[in-house]
Amino acid sequence: MSGYTKEELDGLREFYRDSLLEDTLKFWLPRGIDEEHGGYLLMRDRDGSLIDDDKSVWFQGRFSSILGNLYNHVEAREEWLSGAKAGVDFLREHCFDKDGQMFFMMTREGKPLRKRRYFFSEAFAIAAFAQYAKATDDAALAQEARDLFRRCSEYADGSRPLPAKYTGERPAKGLGVPMIFLNVAQTLCDTVGCEFAASQIDSYIAQIEDCVDDEFKCVWECTDPDGKMIDHLQERTITPGHAIEGAWFILHEAKRRGGDARLEKLGLKMLDYSWEQGWDKEFGGIIYFVDPTGKPVMEYWQDMKFWWPQNEAVIATLLAYTMTGDPKYAEWHKMIHSYAHEHFHDKEHGEWFGYLHRDGRVSTAMKGNHYKGPFHLPRMQTYCWQLLEEHLAK
Amino acid sequence: MSGYTKEELDGLREFYRDSLLEDTLKFWLPRGIDEEHGGYLLMRDRDGSLIDDDKSVWFQGRFSSILGNLYNHVEAREEWLSGAKAGVDFLREHCFDKDGQMFFMMTREGKPLRKRRYFFSEAFAIAAFAQYAKATDDAALAQEARDLFRRCSEYADGSRPLPAKYTGERPAKGLGVPMIFLNVAQTLCDTVGCEFAASQIDSYIAQIEDCVDDEFKCVWECTDPDGKMIDHLQERTITPGHAIEGAWFILHEAKRRGGDARLEKLGLKMLDYSWEQGWDKEFGGIIYFVDPTGKPVMEYWQDMKFWWPQNEAVIATLLAYTMTGDPKYAEWHKMIHSYAHEHFHDKEHGEWFGYLHRDGRVSTAMKGNHYKGPFHLPRMQTYCWQLLEEHLAK
Numbered sequence: 011m012s013g014y015t016k017e018e019l020d021g022l023r024e025f026y027r028d029s030l031l032e033d034t035l036k037f038w039l040p041r042g043i044d045e046e047h048g049g050y051l052l053m054r055d056r057d058g059s060l061i062d063d064d065k066s067v068w069f070q071g072r073f074s075s076i077l078g079n080l081y082n083h084v085e086a087r088e089e090w091l092s093g094a095k096a097g098v099d100f101l102r103e104h105c106f107d108k109d110g111q112m113f114f115m116m117t118r119e120g121k122p123l124r125k126r127r128y129f130f131s132e133a134f135a136i137a138a139f140a141q142y143a144k145a146t147d148d149a150a151l152a153q154e155a156r157d158l159f160r161r162c163s164e165y166a167d168g169s170r171p172l173p174a175k176y177t178g179e180r181p182a183k184g185l186g187v188p189m190i191f192l193n194v195a196q197t198l199c200d201t202v203g204c205e206f207a208a209s210q211i212d213s214y215i216a217q218i219e220d221c222v223d224d225e226f227k228c229v230w231e232c233t234d235p236d237g238k239m240i241d242h243l244q245e246r247t248i249t250p251g252h253a254i255e256g257a258w259f260i261l262h263e264a265k266r267r268g269g270d271a272r273l274e275k276l277g278l279k280m281l282d283y284s285w286e287q288g289w290d291k292e293f294g295g296i297i298y299f300v301d302p303t304g305k306p307v308m309e310y311w312q313d314m315k316f317w318w319p320q321n322e323a324v325i326a327t328l329l330a331y332t333m334t335g336d337p338k339y340a341e342w343h344k345m346i347h348s349y350a351h352e353h354f355h356d357k358e359h360g361e362w363f364g365y366l367h368r369d370g371r372v373s374t375a376m377k378g379n380h381y382k383g384p385f386h387l388p389r390m391q392t393y394c395w396q397l398l399e400e401h402l403a404k
Numbered sequence: 405m406s407g408y409t410k411e412e413l414d415g416l417r418e419f420y421r422d423s424l425l426e427d428t429l430k431f432w433l434p435r436g437i438d439e440e441h442g443g444y445l446l447m448r449d450r451d452g453s454l455i456d457d458d459k460s461v462w463f464q465g466r467f468s469s470i471l472g473n474l475y476n477h478v479e480a481r482e483e484w485l486s487g488a489k490a491g492v493d494f495l496r497e498h499c500f501d502k503d504g505q506m507f508f509m510m511t512r513e514g515k516p517l518r519k520r521r522y523f524f525s526e527a528f529a530i531a532a533f534a535q536y537a538k539a540t541d542d543a544a545l546a547q548e549a550r551d552l553f554r555r556c557s558e559y560a561d562g563s564r565p566l567p568a569k570y571t572g573e574r575p576a577k578g579l580g581v582p583m584i585f586l587n588v589a590q591t592l593c594d595t596v597g598c599e600f601a602a603s604q605i606d607s608y609i610a611q612i613e614d615c616v617d618d619e620f621k622c623v624w625e626c627t628d629p630d631g632k633m634i635d636h637l638q639e640r641t642i643t644p645g646h647a648i649e650g651a652w653f654i655l656h657e658a659k660r661r662g663g664d665a666r667l668e669k670l671g672l673k674m675l676d677y678s679w680e681q682g683w684d685k686e687f688g689g690i691i692y693f694v695d696p697t698g699k700p701v702m703e704y705w706q707d708m709k710f711w712w713p714q715n716e717a718v719i720a721t722l723l724a725y726t727m728t729g730d731p732k733y734a735e736w737h738k739m740i741h742s743y744a745h746e747h748f749h750d751k752e753h754g755e756w757f758g759y760l761h762r763d764g765r766v767s768t769a770m771k772g773n774h775y776k777g778p779f780h781l782p783r784m785q786t787y788c789w790q791l792l793e794e795h796l797a798k
Contacts, residue, residue, distance in 0.1 A: 053637060061699050062637040113571075121573045173567065177507075179515045243447060243456040243773060305455050306770040310759035311705035313767060365704035367761065373707060376700040379637060 013337040016402065022328075022347075023398035030391035037361040037377065038384045042073065043093060047119050049100030052383040056375040057359045063118040067105045069378075070097045071134025072385040075197070078141025080392060082201065091145055098142045098151070101135050110161065111172070115380070127173045129165045132158055133190045137197045144201040152202035159198055159207050162191065182240060184232040188217035189256045196259070196266065211263065218256055219276060227283045228302040229253035243308045250288025251296045251319020257281040258326035261333060274333060281326050285342060288319065293369050294349040296323050313368040318386040320350035325393050332401045362387050407731040410796070416722075416741075417792035424785035431755040431771065432778045436467065437487060441513050443494030446777040450769040451753045457512040461499045463772075464491045465528025466779040469591070472535025474786060476595065485539055492536045492545070495529050504555065505566070509774070521567045523559045526552055527584045531591045538595040546596035553592055553601050556585065576634060578626040582611035583650045590653070590660065605657065612650055613670055621677045622696040623647035637702050644682025645690045645713020651675040652720040655727060668727060675720050679736060682713065687763050688743040690717050707762040712780035714744035719787050726795045756781050 014022075041058055044051045049070050053062035074097025081090040104120030105113050112131035113122040139155035142148070164170035166187050176182075192214040195207035220237035221230045228248050234240050261277035264270040288296040296319040299312035323346045331339035353370045354362040356377075364382045365373040376382070408416070435452055438445045443464050447456035468491025475484040498514030499507050506525035507516040533549035536542070558564035560581050570576075586608040589601035614631035615624045622642050628634050655671035658664040682690040690713040693706035717740045725733035747764045748756040750771075758776045759767040770776070 055700060064636055117573065122571045123573050124570050176518050177516045179511065179517050242458055306449060306768050308768070308770070308773045310708060310710070310767050314704060316704070373704050374700050374702070376702070379702045 013331065013335060013340045014343075019398055019402060023395060023402060026391045026395035026398070030388055030395060033355075033360045034384065034388050034391060037359070038073070038388075039089065039093060042384065043096050044118065047100075048096055048103070049116075049120070050097060050383075051118070052378040053380075054376065054378040056356060056363075056377060058377070061376060062379070064123065065100070065116045065118060065120075066380050066383065067101070067113050067116060067131040068134050068381075069383040069385070070101050070105065071131065071136075071138040073383060074098055074101070074138035075134065075141050076384060076388050076392070078138060078145055079197075081145050082141055083396065084392065094138070094142050094145065098138055101138065102154075105131065105135070127175050129162050129172070130190060132162050132165075133194050136162070136194050140198045140201040155198060155202060156204045156206065159191075159194065159204060162194075163206075163210065166191065180240065180242075181235050182232040182245065183217065183220070183235060185218060185221045185229065185252065185256060186231070188214040189252075189259060192218070192256075192259050192263070196263065200266070215260060215263065215273065215276070218260065218280075221253075222276070222280060222283070223302075226302040228287050228300075229256065229280050229284055239303075241303075243305075246301045246303055246305060247299050247307050247309065247312075248284075248287060248302055249299060249319075250284040251298070251316070251322050253280055253284040254288070254296070254319065254326045255322035257284065258322065258329050261326070261329050265329075265333065278330055278334070281330055285323070285327075288323075289342075289345075290315075290368065294345065295353065295366075295370075296320055296346070297368070314373065315353070315366040315368065315370070317350075317354050317362045317364045317382070320346060320354060321386040321390040324350060325390050328394055328397060332397060407725065407729060407734045408737075413792055413796060417789060417796060420785045420789040420792070424782055424789060427749075427754045428778065428782050428785060431753070432467070432782075433483065433487060436778065437490050438512065441494075442490055442497070443510075443514070444491060444777075445512070446772040447774070448770065448772040450750060450757075450771060452771070455770060456773070458517065459494070459510045459512060459514075460774050460777065461495070461507050461510060461525040462528050462775075463777040463779070464495050464499065465525065465530075465532040467777060468492055468495070468532035469528060469535050470778060470782050470786070472532060472539055473591075475539050476535055477790065478786065488532070488536050488539065491532055495532065496548075499525065499529070521569055523556050523566070524584060526556050526559075527588050530556070530588050534592045534595040549592060549596060550598045550600065553585075553588065553598060556588075557600075557604065560585065574634065574636075575629050576626040576639065577611065577614070577629060579612060579615045579623065579646065579650060580625070582608040583646075583653060586612070586650075586653050586657070590656065594660075609654060609657065609667065609670070612654065612674075615647075616670070616674060616677070617696075620696040622681050622694075623650065623674050623678055633697075635697075637699075640695045640697055640699060641693050641701050641703065641706075642678075642681060642696055643693060643713075644678040645692070645710070645716050647674055647678040648682070648690070648713065648720045649716035651678065652716065652723050655720070655723050659723075659727065672724055672728070675724055679717070679721075682717075683736075683739075684709075684762065688739065689747065689760075689764075690714055690740070691762070708767065709747070709760040709762065709764070711744075711748050711756045711758045711776070714740060714748060715780040715784040718744060719784050722788050723791060726791060 042050045042052055049065050050073050052069050055061050074094045077090045078094040114126045114131055115123040136155050136158050139151050143152035165172055195211050198204040198207045221233055232245055257277045257280035260273055264273035287300050290297050295315040298314050298316055299307045299309050301307050327339050327343035331343055356363055361377050363372050363375055367373055436444045436446055443459050444467050446463050449455050468488045471484045472488040508520045509518040530549050530552050533545050537546035559566055589605050592598040592601045615627055626639055651671045651674035654667055658667035681694050684691050689709040692708050692710055693701045693703050695701050721733050721737035725737055750757055755771050757766050757769055761767055
């Protein structure tokens with residue numbers, strides 16, 4: 011094993027930039043913008059044709075934050091700014107219920123179809139508002155983002171209760187909420203600033219760290235209140251790609267702080283454990299679900315390959331390499347980068363397939379649906395491009 | 405194509421009987437009974453070892469009704485009666501919330517973990533109570549079953565509201581509720597009798613018939629209030645195995661009535677449409693999800709083969725053949741019977757695998773989990789055995 015040469019890193023930098031600008035964004039823009047009703051029309055077949063005109067609230071926030079980030083941190087293109095605005099306006103006009111909670115799915119015209127008992131719509135809206143507020147220097151919108159973050163903290167700590175999905179008979183704490191809000195807090199702090207969000211980051215990291223298990227060498231999706239494994243079918247199931255995403259959020263935090271040995275060690279450990287659990291030694295790629303105790307996983311599609319765990323693994327391995335110089339991470343990055351681009355990239359119509367069987371056959375070729383759209387892939391391309399720009403400039 | 409000979413049918417009769425008595429029931433009894441806390445312990449690995457001691461409320465009712473039906477309609481074995489009692493007692497002691505709604509998942513000791521916003525736990529409990537009440541001539545339990553059926557009707561017609569999952573912005577009516585309650589009503593009427601349930605059967609059938617679409621030649625899982633297709637991603641997705649189950653419920657109703665040409669025609673049409681939509685011409689077996697308009701299906705595991713659609717197709721094709729003598733249905737029955745037993749039956753440990761990839765590879769080998777247990781398979785074996793006993797006796 012040896013690390014990457016400067017030339018190789020330069021080639022990767024160009025590759026991520028070109029993939030983003032010439033492939034992914036060309037797939038979604040301008041067709042993704044709904045010129046008639048505002049917001050985005052993102053549920054699209056392989057060739058880009060529309061298969062459903064409903065609007066996922068997650069993706070109104072997610073795509074807007076992707077475009078807002080590009081405008082703020084890459085280049086002040088008018089297309090990206092107006093694109094980011096379409097999502098922010100649709101979210102603010104249609105996606106909040108009277109009780110202040112956000113919806114989950116809307117009709118094209120902006121009527122609510124479904125609301126859920128958790129608050130991830132809010133997480134993505136905060137990031138969108140924060141990016142657009144920075145781009146337009148809009149102090150009122152920046153405050154809306156901060157207020158929404160505060161409200162989510164109240165959902166998370168239980169002081170603002172939401173309808174419960176479980177009885178409370180088996181108390182558990184999860185990886186998902188602290189992970190997503192760590193990322194949202196970073197975005198909020200790095201765009202419009204938020205003292206409260208900044209004050210929460212250490213607590214999110216502590217909650218994530220509680221899910222790391224040195225005995226089973228894995229990161230649990232949830233644990234009991236003491237951070238111990240819950241020995242039941244669903245709770246034993248880990249999602250290595252999700253933990254790898256959490257790993258790079260923590261490595262990114264170490265970097266934001268100008269270096270932090272403790273956080274770097276934690277992020278690398280999460281990456282190491284999850285790579286070993288998730289990398290498919292037979293076919294390549296990160297597998298969806300695993301039971302680290304060796305028992306069977308209930309989800310029948312547990313051995314499929316989704317696009318987003320590959321995206322997160324590409325970021326995490328490259329970030330780990332640039333931070334440590336450890337050739338192991340260059341090696342892993344090469345493995346995941348080439349596997350993912352070979353199997354997921356749609357050479358005919360651009361963008362990536364979302365869902366492969368374990369052996370790499372495409373299961374369903376659509377590019378956008380309730381849960382897939384322009385988020386993980388362009389985030390990966392943007393992050394890796396910018397990371398290498400910065401790394402090579404040193 | 406030619407039909408089955410009498411000898412072939414006799415062979416099938418023996419096959420279903422022996423598979424039920426010597427294979428399926430031997431897998432689940434006595435190990436499925438929790439002698440310590442009552443109810444059933446059914447979440448089991450391929451070899452029968454326990455992988456989770458939680459108790460699905462669905463399966464406390466489902467397994468009890470399977471055993472109660474065997475006791476009532478096949479043979480008065482003490483093991484089946486005491487087995488049925490274990491489920492009924494656990495359901496009555498632990499599985500009702502204070503508000504009268506039933507839970508969805510319990511701890512081994514009978515503490516509630518999760519409650520859901522629909523009432524299928526109730527449907528299976530009604531069938532269990534009705535079978536056990538008949539077996540023990542228990543008038544009070546029979547009335548409990550009738551009262552619970554009445555309560556479910558109130559959930560279904562909205563006069564007893566449950567928390568809503570959708571906003572009502574896109575009104576829809578579904579196939580699931582009338583289907584399951586048609587089957588429960590039949591069971592209730594044929595065990596302890598229930599005038600109210602009997603009075604509802606025509607309405608359930610009318611609701612099911614409204615989901616049959618002669619343009620797309622399919623049975624929708626849900627439609628708009630006028631019975632028309634809802635042209636969105638999830639609503640376009642059909643589940644052929646589910647519609648095939650509905651088809652045989654209706655054929656069974658025609659038979660209960662001593663013949664009914666209109667119902668027979670409806671049931672056969674549902675079977676014909678759903679077989680054409682669901683049969684996998686490349687690998688065999690009934691595929692899980694299909695979009696009859698040819699658009700992509702959102703569920704990434706849409707092309708997998710689950711055990712239960714095969715079970716329902718075995719029943720439906722055999723019932724259609726015995727009712728019509730049409731050799732087409734004998735042909736289809738041969739195809740599904742041999743595909744299913746070849747691919748799903750676990751020749752080493754007995755019972756069936758639940759989840760195969762499209763090409764027949766086993767995805768996860770467990771025998772019981774939150775959604776799989778002793779229900780569809782022993783129901784198929786019992787129904788086909790008894791159907792052939794009756795048919796051959798003619």
